[in-house]
Amino acid sequence: xxxxxxxxxxxTVSEGASLELRCNxxxxxxxxxxxxxxxxxxxxxxxLKYFSGDTLVQGIKGFEAEFKRSQSSFNLRKPSVxxxxxxxxxxxxxxxxGGADGLTFGKGTHLIIQP
Amino acid sequence: GAxxxxxxxxxxxxxxxxxxxxxxxxDFQATTMFWYRQFPKQSLMLMATSNEGSxxxxxxxxxxxxxxxxxxxxxxxxxxxxxxxPEDSSFYICSARDAGLAGLNEQFFGPGTRLTVL
Numbered sequence: 001x002x003x004x005x006x007x008x009x010x011x012t013v014s015e016g017a018s019l020e021l022r023c024n025x026x027x028x029x030x031x032x033x034x035x036x037x038x039x040x041x042x043x044x045x046x047x048l049k050y051f052s053g054d055t056l057v058q059g060i061k062g063f064e065a066e067f068k069r070s071q072s073s074f075n076l077r078k079p080s081v082x083x084x085x086x087x088x089x090x091x092x093x094x095x096x097x098g099g100a101d102g103l104t105f106g107k108g109t110h111l112i113i114q115p
Numbered sequence: 116g117a118x119x120x121x122x123x124x125x126x127x128x129x130x131x132x133x134x135x136x137x138x139x140x141x142d143f144q145a146t147t148m149f150w151y152r153q154f155p156k157q158s159l160m161l162m163a164t165s166n167e168g169s170x171x172x173x174x175x176x177x178x179x180x181x182x183x184x185x186x187x188x189x190x191x192x193x194x195x196x197x198x199x200x201p202e203d204s205s206f207y208i209c210s211a212r213d214a215g216l217a218g219l220n221e222q223f224f225g226p227g228t229r230l231t232v233l
Contacts, residue, residue: 036224043121043208043226044159090158094222102149102161102174102210103222110156 002027002093006106013081014114021076021109023091032094033074034103035065039087047089050074061085086113118142119211121225128199129233136194136228138209144189145211149222150182153206165192189214199232206230 003026013019025031032051036044048059055067065076074091088110092103118141128134138148146167151159163184164172171184181203183195192211196203206229210222 032221041206041227041229044224046224049221102151102164103159104161105158107158 002031002095002104004091004093004104004106006089006091006109008109009107010110010112012112012114015083016080019076019078019081019085019111021089021091021111023074023076023106024072025074025091025093026072027093027095029095030069033065033067034092034094035059035063035074035076036090036092037061037087038090038108044090047076081111081113083113083115086111117213117223119209119223119225121207121209121228123228124226125229125231127231127233130200131198133195133197134199134230136196136207136209136230138192138194138211138225140190140211140213140223143211143213143215143223145192146189146214147212148186148192149210149212150184150192150194151208151210153208153227155206159208162194196230199230201232204230204232 005024034049035047047063048057050057050067058064063078067074088108090108091106094103095101120139122137148165150162152162153159162177165184165186167186173179186192206227208227210224
């Protein structure tokens, strides 16, 4: 069975500083990988996704993520965070089977931005 | 494009009543929709997979008689929480897979429905 681990429950970063959120996955084949952001009481917004090809993917709001097969990781990065980036971030993995399966989510990382 | 709506956004009901939540794909056809449940400050857990015109597939531990799912059209899936109890209070989120993006596991999420059972 597939699984996703986000080892950091909370992360606090100063505004303007760089950010890296960690995500490790467990899956028997090459997975589909996603990062979503959720503001309080809201649904999920897709930041970026990896299906194949270039292992460094660019997303919205200045985010990027790098797929590292050898480390089973898909860490999310941003060079300079803004106060509006404070939210809950979820990494998710999907099976490469035509989308027949739901996604498996990590437990999320709560990002706090210090002024 | 790829907008998914949910209705209602919030619902409060009395214990023992049933509540229906709708999930609609507004600008694409969704042969498959998914229902997730999110407890406060926790992750999303897949409850069931809803396929148009067929029975839903439930994840282990999810009571199919309690959480009735109907996917009668390519743009609508409904989740009915029957005989709701306070422990059913949660944030329910649906997602839809665009039938036109066959082969890609990309899902578009609705804004969620906050259910509170008194």
